[in-house]
Amino acid sequence: MKKALSIAAFALASIATQVQAQSNYSLYVSEGTSGGLDAAQVIEKYTGLAEVMGKALGKKVTVVVTREFSQLEEGMKSGKMDFVIARPSDYPGRGVRDYKYQLVSTSKPDGQCLLIVPKASPLKNIADVKGKRIALPEKISYMSKFCSAELTHNGFKLETEKIQHAKEQGAVLFYLDNQLADVGGIASYSGVAKNLEKTGHRIIHSSQPQPYQPLIAHAKISAAQIQSLKKELGQLNESESGKQVLKQLGIKEFDTGNNEQRLRDLLKWLG
The missing domain is CATH 3.40.190.10 (Periplasmic binding protein-like II)
Structure with missing residues (x-):
């Protein structure tokens, strides 16, 4: 009887974990080869952004660090990544061009x-x-x-x-x-x-300035959610708490304008 109860409790816990995972969004982060931070430091660096995104989306956003470029590419290709923000801008560029992801923002200043x-x-x-x-x-x-x-x-x-x-x-x-x-x-x-x-x-x-650190969203994220997210990111520099998030990320602001063509052109420019 006790064994049956234990199995049932384990099953319920597994279901609860799965439900919780489904109710959260994932934000995959890649700092490329220029970051120099370990995984714990990267998570800490992007936690403020994840909280801002969660507020806009109405769901918890969990930061996931991806070190391998092959993982980043495969994750977008398979569609398992809800959101991606990456300093190697060519990866989000391919996410938009090849894997139907949506561009949410780039970061200022541009990369050179x-x-x-x-x-x-x-x-x-x-x-x-x-x-x-x-x-x-x-x-x-x-x-x-x-x-x-x-x-x-x-x-x-x-x-x-x-x-x-x-x-x-x-x-x-x-x-x-x-x-x-x-x-x-x-x-x-x-x-x-x-x-x-x-x-x-x-x-x-x-060099010629190019889009820096694009944030992209899976195709399942609705247009209304994208707009809510853009609004929240675009006004970060209007509050002290928002400025702190930007400072933590090491950027001046999020550019939520229409930069998709610039991102696509970057891939052509890179050859």
Whole structure:
């Protein structure tokens, strides 16, 4: 009898867990290769945003960290992710273009590839970079693709340039400081970019601005819910609590305007 009761209790608990999961939304987060935070720190960073989204949607939003790009792609393809926010903007871009996700917002300021050199370097602009040793983040990274696209659009033939790939953006500085490279490419929103004055480097070229950190929603999210979400995100900078959420995310504001074509064009620009 006790065994039967235990089985019944376990079954009820499982059902309750499933019902709770169905009543929540998931927000999958990817900070790419430039974040440098562990999973617990990422969850803490995005909890404020999840609470704002939950208020707009009338359901709890749970933050889920995704480290592997393949997981991010597969999750959107299978439709198991309710919401996705990612610093590698090409993934949400494909979510919209290929997997029927809806663009909710992008983040300001836009993202750029910055070409940097040591302060004492004689290089002054992108034209001076041709033929020089270029250090970029790992080849699979979004910013490596981004910087490569910027070089290509400025007339560089990548197959003939001296391009090296560092494991992460911080390592790009190592290449420069140890004279292993003449110029480096980093993300404008990276920790490295925010500390260039301290590290003794300067920017010689800033790329074309592109949509940064898009937030996208599954097709099942209704138009009314999207509008409610946009309204809530768009007015965050009007309150102290909202400003704190933006500060925690490291952005100035959410851009809830019609940026879908810009996001689609980014994919074409990246090639």
